[in-house]
Structure formats: C-alpha cells, structure tokens
Amino acid sequence: MYKVLTLNQISLKGLDRLPRDSYEIASEFSSPDAVLLRSHKLKPEDIPASVLGIGRAGAGYNNIPVDYCTEQGIPVFNTPGANANAVKELIVSALTLGSRGILEGIEYVSTLSDMTDGPEMSKLLEKEKKRFKGNELAGKTLGVIGLGAIGSMVADTALSLGMNVAGYDPALSVDAAWRLSSDIKKVDNIASLVSRSDYITLHLPVLDATRNMVNSDLLSNLKEGAILLNFAREEIVDTSAVVTALESGKLAKYIADFPSPELIGVRGAVLTPHIGASTDEAEENCAVMAANQLKDFLENGNIKNSVNFPPLNLERTPGCESVRLSISNRNVPKILGNILSILADENINVVDMLNKSRDEIAYNLIDVDTAPPESVLKQMAEIEGVVNVRLIG
Ligand SMILES: NC(=O)c1ccc[n+]([C@@H]2O[C@H](COP(=O)([O-])OP(=O)(O)OC[C@H]3O[C@@H](n4cnc5c(N)ncnc54)[C@H](O)[C@@H]3O)[C@@H](O)[C@H]2O)c1
Numbered sequence: 001m002y003k004v005l006t007l008n009q010i011s012l013k014g015l016d017r018l019p020r021d022s023y024e025i026a027s028e029f030s031s032p033d034a035v036l037l038r039s040h041k042l043k044p045e046d047i048p049a050s051v052l053g054i055g056r057a058g059a060g061y062n063n064i065p066v067d068y069c070t071e072q073g074i075p076v077f078n079t080p081g082a083n084a085n086a087v088k089e090l091i092v093s094a095l096t097l098g099s100r101g102i103l104e105g106i107e108y109v110s111t112l113s114d115m116t117d118g119p120e121m122s123k124l125l126e127k128e129k130k131r132f133k134g135n136e137l138a139g140k141t142l143g144v145i146g147l148g149a150i151g152s153m154v155a156d157t158a159l160s161l162g163m164n165v166a167g168y169d170p171a172l173s174v175d176a177a178w179r180l181s182s183d184i185k186k187v188d189n190i191a192s193l194v195s196r197s198d199y200i201t202l203h204l205p206v207l208d209a210t211r212n213m214v215n216s217d218l219l220s221n222l223k224e225g226a227i228l229l230n231f232a233r234e235e236i237v238d239t240s241a242v243v244t245a246l247e248s249g250k251l252a253k254y255i256a257d258f259p260s261p262e263l264i265g266v267r268g269a270v271l272t273p274h275i276g277a278s279t280d281e282a283e284e285n286c287a288v289m290a291a292n293q294l295k296d297f298l299e300n301g302n303i304k305n306s307v308n309f310p311p312l313n314l315e316r317t318p319g320c321e322s323v324r325l326s327i328s329n330r331n332v333p334k335i336l337g338n339i340l341s342i343l344a345d346e347n348i349n350v351v352d353m354l355n356k357s358r359d360e361i362a363y364n365l366i367d368v369d370t371a372p373p374e375s376v377l378k379q380m381a382e383i384e385g386v387v388n389v390r391l392i393g
C-alpha cells in the first residue's frame with residue numbers, strides 16, 4: 001500500500017487515478033511514500049525520510065526545496081502546460097482591464113445605489129461615460145517575457161486580437177521554439193522588448209537568474225504609460241520599483257496575481273489573489289497529470305516531467321517474471337559498474353536496464369530475474385555515491 005500525503009486540496013479527478021486498493025491518501029501521515037501539493041511551501045524539515053517522490057500539481061515549483069530533494073534522491077514532478085489555458089484566459093481579461101475603463105466604470109456605477117430614477121440614471125451615465133474611455137488592443141504591441149506553455153498561448157491569442165507580439169526567451173527549448181508562430185517578433189534584448197511594448201506580460205519561472213529581473217533599471221526603459229502584467233511570480237518583480245513607476249505615471253497599470261502589502265491601495269495596481277490556475281479544468285488537468293506521473297514512478301520507477309531528474313521510461317518486459325530496482329546515485333563514474341558487479345556476484349541476471357543522468361544526479365532502472373535479498377540491497381546502498389535503492393517488484 002502506498003501512502004500519499006496531500007498538502008493542498010487536490011482535485012478528486014486526479015486522486016481517483018490512485019486506486020484505493022493500493023493507495024492511501026490523507027492530509028496527515030507520519031511516513032508517506034509520496035507528496036502531492038500545489039503552492040504549499042515545503043521546507044526540507046517537512047519532508048519525511050520515507051518520501052520517494054513529490055508531485056506538484058501545477059507549473060511553478062519554487063515552493064519546493066528542489067536542491068535538497070535532489071540530494072536525497074527524491075524526484076520532483078510538475079505538470080507542464082496543464083494549467084496554461086486557464087492563465088491565458090485570465091491574461092485576456094487582464095489585457096482588457098488594462099485597455100478599458102472597466103474597473104473604474106464598475107466602481108463608479110456602484111456609487112449610484114441611492115438613485116431611484118431610471119431615465120435620470122441613464123442621462124447621468126451617458127454624460128459621465130467619457131471618463132471611462134479606453135483604447136483598443138488591436139495595433140498595440142505586447143511584449144511576452146517567457147515563451148513556454150503559457151507565453152506561447154498568450155502570444156497566439158494576442159496575435160488573434162490584432163496585436164503585434166514581441167517575445168523574449170533566452171532559455172527557449174527547441175520544442176517550444178518549433179511551436180511559436182512566425183508572426184512573433186523574437187527579441188534577444190529584454191530592455192529593447194520593454195521599450196517597444198505597450199503591454200508587457202511575464203511568463204517565466206522564478207529562478208536565481210530571474211529574481212527581481214523586473215527592477216528599476218529595466219523599468220527605466222518603459223514606454224510612457226505602459227502596462228505590466230505579472231501572472232508568473234511575485235519574486236520576478238521588484239515591487240518597490242513597480243510602485244515608484246506607478247506613482248510617477250511611467251507605468252499606467254500593474255495587473256498582477258500576487259498582491260503584497262506595498263501594492264494595496266496604490267493607484268494603477270490591479271490585483272487578483274493568485275487565481276491564474278484556479279479553474280475546474282486546470283485543477284483537474286494538473287491533478288490528473290501529477291497523479292499519473294507519481295503512480296508510474298511509484299509502481300514502475302519511470303520518470304516523466306521531473307524538474308530535477310532525467311526523463312526515463314523502461315517498459316516491463318512482457319511475459320518476464322523480473323523484478324525492478326530503482327537506484328539514484330551521484331553522477332560520478334564507476335557506480336553503475338559496482339552495482340552490476342554486486343548483482344553478478346550474486347548470480348542475479350539483468351534482464352533490462354536504463355541509466356540516465358541530469359546534472360549531479362544519475363538514475364537507473366534495472367530489471368533482474370531474481371529479487372535480490374535485503375543484504376544485497378544494503379550492499380548496493382552502501383556503495384559510495386549511491387543515494388537510494390528501491391526494490392519495486
Ligand atoms: N498565476 C498562476 O496561477 C500561474 C499558473 C501557472 C504558472 N504560473 C507561473 O508561470 C510560470 C511559467 O509557466 P509555464 O507553464 O509557461 O512554464 P514553461 O516552463 O512552459 O515556460 C517558462 C518559459 O520561461 C522561459 N525562461 C526561463 N528563463 C527565462 C528568462 N531569464 N527570461 C525569459 N524567459 C525565460 C523558459 O525558457 C520557458 O520557455 C511558472 O513557472 C509559474 O511560476 C503562474
């Protein structure tokens with residue numbers, strides 16, 4: 001029986017992927033085999049030694065101590081693209097909240113609750129509506145920073161709205177580059193992207209290299225009256241620099257999914273409570289993907305969409321009574337050789353195997369014809385550089 005600890009509410013559609021005859025799921029366990037979570041801030045000391053894998057039902061994984069997990073041989077999985085459409089749709093509304101006097105108009109209308117005369121109200125509104133005039137998005141330039149799952153969808157939608165789209169993404173994967181429309185103008189200098197954009201939208205992860213990337217230096221390149229959208233992460237933006245830019249009028253609006261005390265009440269700050277992925281569909285997609293990936297890892301050792309382990313998939317050999325070993329080790333020479341010689345010394349035959357590495361970690365799946373006894377597993381675990389050894393069955 002696998003024990004899965006949930007640290008946020010995870011959509012039932014996802015949890016249903018973990019059959020209850022072989023999975024126990026609860027929000028409290030002292031020795032869970034796996035963790036499923038969303039934005040819960042996980043600290044190293046909160047990860048019991050029993051944990052084999054962690055599934056983040058979502059895109060961003062800056063709430064998980066990934067380096068610590070790698071050291072412990074714990075793969076961390078996320079669900080790339082599973083909530084991208086939800087964010088894209090919210091960006092469409094953020095763009096129109098930026099371009100039109102929608103919020104201001106709604107606020108004004110809500111002040112008229114004392115009026116009882118309908119024709120009088122209409123007359124007043126027709127007179128006042130000029131205060132809420134906006135601009136159209138068509139013909140304006142949207143600068144997209146980060147052209148992955150969300151950024152590429154946002155870029156396509158903006159093109160379909162008649163916007164010009166410029167994109168900046170120095171870390172773009174080859175696959176993502178293939179998916180991009182040729183109508184997106186690729187810019188390799190972020191300051192140049194900012195200086196040409198009427199709207200700027202952030203769709204990149206928070207990393208050491210991107211923390212505070214949107215700072216006063218970068219904002220000094222803004223077009224007068226530009227609008228910044230941040231549905232990526234709070235940490236990518238230097239909030240006090242944004243407040244200064246809003247107060248000076250250089251930045252007309254900061255529309256963001258990450259409220260912070262400094263921003264509350266600042267004119268031009270339009271804030272939502274981190275609801276980018278909060279749709280039934282996105283929550284289900286993320287939970288299903290996260291649960292499937294975790295299940296395949298727990299039951300077969302396969303790795304898909306891990307942010308710290310190499311991708312690896314070893315099919316079970318049909319008709320073969322083999323058992324599987326899953327072994328993580330530091331990515332240094334000779335370890336695999338040592339593991340294989342221990343198996344050979346025990347006359348245990350390797351039926352199939354795969355070995356892959358990613359940065360400092362290496363991961364192996366080894367199918368053998370006989371289940372190694374506990375003493376042999378212990379011998380392998382004691383090889384210098386081996387992080388963990390698991391007999392999957
Ligand atoms: N508001 C929300 O609820 C919500 C929902 C989903 C995702 N997010 C955030 O959005 C981020 C992006 O999500 P995604 O699904 O598009 O991820 P993704 O991995 O598909 O795309 C991220 C892109 O950012 C690029 N990138 C990396 N470093 C960069 C840099 N220095 N400058 C410009 N681009 C850079 C990558 O190359 C990649 O193409 C997530 O990491 C998460 O923080 C927020």
Ligand SMILES: O=C(O)[C@H](O)COP(=O)(O)O
Nearest residue numbers: 038039057058059060277
């Ligand atoms: O990175 C993400 O996927 C989003 O920020 C969504 O976070 P949530 O799952 O906590 O809504």
